[in-house]
Amino acid sequence: MTALPGSIAFDEYGRPFIIIRDQDKQKRLTGLDALKSHILAAQQIANTLRTSLGPKGLDKMLVSPDGEVTVTNDGATILKNMDVDHEIGKLLVELSQSQDDEIGDGTTGVVVLAGALLEQASTLLDRGIHPIRIADGFELACQKAVEHLEKVADVFPVSSENLEPLIQVAMTTLGSKIINKCHRQMAEIAVKAVLAVADLATRDVNFELIKVEGKVGGRLEDTTLVKGVVIDKTMSHPQMPKELHDVKLAILTCPFEPPKPKTKHKLDVTSVDDYKELRQYEQEKFSEMVSRVKAAGATLAICQWGFDDEANHLLLQQHLPAVRWVGGPEIELIAIATGGRIVPRFEELNPEKLGSAGLVRELVFGTTKDRMLVIEECSNSRAVTILVRGGNAMLVAEAKRSLHDALCVIRSLVQEPRVVYGGGAAEIACSLKVAAHADQLPSLEQYAFRAFAEALECIPLALAENSGLSAIHALSEVKAKQAGTGDSALGIDCMQTGNVNMRELHVIESLKSKRQQLILATQLVKMILKIDDVRSPADSREV
CATH class of the missing domain: 1.10.560.10 (GroEL-like equatorial domain)
Known part of the structure; x- marks a missing residue:
């Protein structure tokens, strides 16, 4: 073997290899x-x-x-x-x-x-x-x-008429968890949630229709099953109604904002008249957006993005309640539950794309007045939400993990009913x-x-x-x-x-x-x- 200056050497066949520093001191187990x-x-x-x-x-x-x-x-x-x-x-x-x-x-x-x-x-x-x-x-x-x-x-008998056998299996799963003091109630909630979204004929369970939401405060026993969608949001304006009946929902992924020009040029406002003209343009756009939603027949706007105070005030004046900053997964679940279509542009909104729900209301928790929005009596009533309560965030998180295990076990029994x-x-x-x-x-x-x-x-x-x-x-x-x-x-x-x-x-x-x-x-x-x-x-x- 011939060594060259530096860290490269050649073996007896002329092939170069690198000499790594301290290689002789390193140990490799074989x-x-x-x-x-x-x-x-x-x-x-x-x-x-x-x-x-x-x-x-x-x-x-x-x-x-x-x-x-x-x-x-x-x-x-x-x-x-x-x-x-x-x-x-x-x-x-x-x-x-x-x-x-x-x-x-x-x-x-x-x-x-x-x-x-x-x-x-x-x-x-x-x-x-x-x-x-x-x-x-x-x-x-x-x-x-x-x-x-x-x-x-x-x-194992899996039937929507006799829930007791399924509850016993869920209780076995939850018996080793931190929430075992109320594992009978949690087991019943898990079984009812899975059967609400299960198709027993094809032995299929659509887990996307089950949402587990946690809220700190209260006791574990306050955990409930809501036949609908619960989102951790409130109406965008405090004076908007807290309860709506026979709601038509416009599910929007476009913001209530004037369209921005797609150019690299800046817009300089150099006079009061120019500012007033720009202000008038924005107001007209806001009014046009709100009127499009009203014309489609919507009585509630669910928006993925935010909107400023001017748009919010205009929505209140036009008696159009709205919810802003709703996340993507929640938007999709609301669309599935209410039978609506997600609309990316105001121009595409029409009555056929609206979702429907029998009741939309705000839930109020504790002395801090925490609020959540509940969408119930949806056209697709199979969508359910489990609202988990607990004394602190750690307990709520562990309860959600435990319920996930119970939901998965019940799903396995629906798919293969043997124990x-x-x-x-x-x-x-x-x-x-x-x-x-x-x-x-x-x-x-x-x-x-x-x-x-x-x-x-x-x-x-x-x-x-x-x-x-x-x-x-x-x-x-x-x-x-x-x-x-x-x-x-x-x-x-x-x-x-x-x-x-x-x-x-x-x-x-x-x-x-x-x-x-x-x-x-x-x-x-x-x-x-x-x-x-x-x-x-x-x-x-x-x-």
Whole structure:
């Protein structure tokens, strides 16, 4: 090898490469050491979330760099707000986000399960089993567990006449949240909201029609479901009427302002007459805009942009109530709910593009006179809004996250009406099945099967630990009962009621959510087990 002056050298084939400073002092883990490092990083993330699992799980307080405080036990939220540097830790963050995007619930459980699988994989690596054989064994075990889940799942009745079964599932989801003191009320709100926008014939739920709005003040029990749209705005002028009936809405994305000339030239006003002429022009334009809206038959103008005091006063004189600075998503939801069309130019406004609502009113909160606008009795009555109340912003934000989880679970049941039982019952049933199948395997994968079965027990173990039970004794007792009776509804009695039958306690979870947890966790573990080296761009020295 011949070195040239500077930092470029040539190898024996004449190919140049860059010599990076202190390259000889840098360490890069490869092979088994790299795998152990990855597993250790993933375990640390999983152990952080482990104590948040279940109805007795603890919350985490997360403080952002600018001092904003978040208190939650939602796995996806915790990981999203954590400052994770390790590459494998970032994969676990993406894992919980995938579960949240696909199902909306089970974000903590999927990360805890992935951490347990990696812990078992570490033990198998120490015994000299190749990581590829472990990964393949885990995948086969996952298939066996999913097959058993399908067998033990019960068909679930989804009907708008009988809401109680759906409410029980939503209560299971909300039981581990900070709002569990009123989780029955929240569950009813979530179920009614989803069924209001669901098409049970095609098993489809349009989430765009559900809006969750929060307002600080009041109690959690004051949370209500509004069959319409709630926006955090008021009438643009305090003297405009606070309640309107049989309203025709003009939904505008154009401002009440005179059009500006599209030139780069400046307009210099050099005399009083020029100023008066310009003033007269603006007044005429304002009057023309208002008259166009009135001529179309509108009795309320919803504007995405603002308008100045002169236009506001003119709207009041013409008895045309208006709302300004309404955001884009709210504008779209109002258009969907009222059956109106969004109008980008005043010239395009006509009676056919107006939306209709039976009632528009202002809500007033507390001694500070905070106000919100409610649009009810819309032509498309399927659009609903959940108005969440709470003592502070942190509580309102956590209530909104919890309700989102409940809404997503009910949506999953509408799409696939099959359930399994919670409290670790489904995991224990799958663990027993996978362990029994391992005894029939002649190949090396039987070790991976047993490790997979043992990893599945991490969920009921964590539930028992977080509930203050003797974890090993509680798990052993339930496993013995399941093995003896074959009843897959027996789980950990987290609430210490003296009953381990989750069917009788109505602790129910969506099959779709549980199946997705198994599949996603196994796929991630398989991916991690195949990574034996981590290279950054600086590690590639060839030019």
